[in-house]
Amino acid sequence: MFTFTSSGSLLRLLIVVLVCFELGLAAATTNAAAAAASPVQNDTTGSVTGFNTLGSLYDGNKRFRNTAGKRSVVKRLVEEAPSFMFLGCTDNRLTPASIFQAPVGSIITQNNIGNQYSKKDVSTDAAITYAIEDLGVQHIIVLGHYGCKGVSRAITGSKKRSSISEWIAPIANFYKRERRAEVVKFRDSRMPRRGLPKGITDPPSNDEEGYRAFVEENVKQTVKALREDSILAKAYQLGAKTNAKEMQYEVYVHGFVFDETTGTVADLKVSFGPPGKPIPSVPFTAAAAAKNLHTRKASFNKGKILSKPKYIHD
């Protein structure tokens, strides 16, 4: 189990940054050429065209092994405890390691269609518990993306029963009851009406305001589920109630959304963390219409306890 202090975190950050520079890999670089030449980073500038055989994988790994001459440095990087966990979507366009130009070993990811979380999903719940307890991550980032096909499918609905329709059912149900103005307008515009008895059943286009708004709300819904019913919820509620330090993980959860057309990542302003501790500043711009859930009741940041936390009595 790791313990983190701000100075310890700073030291770790400094070490990672120094090591990144040693490899010529400034983690935040936007220099495409540097990224392409990097031995241990994903090439975000390349096309998937041509990278479609097992041979391409083999060649890529060979380049990785050959160019990562400073193996001991790479080894050190890999052995560094990751600070970030991403709970993202299965979509191939959503690869946090590329989007954030993250060095090898610096992040862990758990993906599912529509970046959902439920305590009933043992795989995701176990991954989050592992990330917190065994790997000592400090930030869990729920990362949605505009144009999400999982969300689109939940919107269009499907009469055909499949594992996908079963998986996205919570998103489909959430869509039916979401009350954000843009989503309501969008939903109404797709309803059956005279001359269009089935309503609009085509997938929405990626730039439709209501669709984008619902992608954002879906991310917020996942953050909300983590805040209300997860290992963190349990720990933070107990921590707030008993002030038991040992029950408080220093882990912050954030909701971000990625725009694949611009590469921009926006903050949805739904971060939460341990009771009474300030949320570290989030440098990403807030999504245009993001509502700030921090002002709502039951914010852990204010050290409040949710009403009737059922799992305290488990």
Ligand SMILES: [Zn+2]
């Ligand atoms: Zn998606």
